[in-house]
Amino acid sequence: MTEVSFSSQNYRVGRKIAQNQTSKDAEAPKNGRQKAQEYFQSDSEKAPRSSSGSVASGDHYLAIHASTYMNSETWLWGQKEKQKDTGKSGFGVTYRFDEWGQTDLNVRFELNEFNVVDQKPVKFTILPVIVFPEAGSQFPLYFGAGAGLGVFFKQIDQESSLSFDYQLFMGARFFNIAGSTGFFIETGIKNHVHLLSDGQFNGTYLALGALFTF
Incomplete structure (x- = not known):
């Protein structure tokens, strides 16, 4: 015992x-x-993932958008006289890859079609874009600016195949409306200056698109 x-x-x-x-x-x-x-450990790994209707600092998003020109003018492109309504339509993809302070860092790829002296030039553009405020602020309105290089896949004879492109825009975005998918509407200016000739284009546009968060 x-x-x-x-x-x-x-x-x-x-x-x-x-x-x-x-x-x-x-x-x-x-x-x-x-x-x-x-x-x-990277900031994206430390940051919490987003909940429905919001975007966390560690999230990325991809925007797919189509646009139409509401007003446009061209100078010294194909002819000396000014031409109106030369901008037609555009299709693009914008990818948010990082956050810097209170802004989002994006890269935008666009394909735009024009109608100049009865010809239809086509231009591909790559622009680094800064957007304020950052998506994580959950504020729906945003403002942005970008500048980059344009390359004409199809161009008028004797005109530059390269251009300097710049954009200023504002819009409203709504994330995660259906799962990880949202939508946005955007308006602004798309301008370019030919680098190897005297042509210039100024246009205002309206774009609609879908947002995918991941």
Whole structure:
């Protein structure tokens, strides 16, 4: 009987020691390797993922949009006289890849069609774009600007195949309306200046598109 009692007491003591050791291990300070892993962890990994209707700082989004020109004018492009309503339509993709302060950093790819002296030039444009405020602010209205290079896939004879493109715009965006899909509407100016000739184009546009958050 004494041996059974003694064994039971030893079992309880051993169990108590094991529990204390486990508690100490859980509370033990992290070693250098664990601290280094946390330090070098990217902001996107540390940031919480977005909930419905919002975008977290670690999220990326892709916008697919179609646009039409509401008003446009051309100078010294195909002819010396000014031409009106030369901008026709556009299709583009905008990708938000990072956040800087209170702004979103994006890259925009666009394909635009024109109607100049009864010909239809087609231009592909790549623009780095800054948008304020950042998507994580959950404020629906936004303002943006971008500038980049335009390359004409189809151009009028004797005209530059390269252009300097710039855009100023504003819009309203609504994220995660149906799952991770939302939509936006945008308006602004799309202008370009030919780099190797005297042509110039100024246009105002309206765009509609879908937003995909991931």
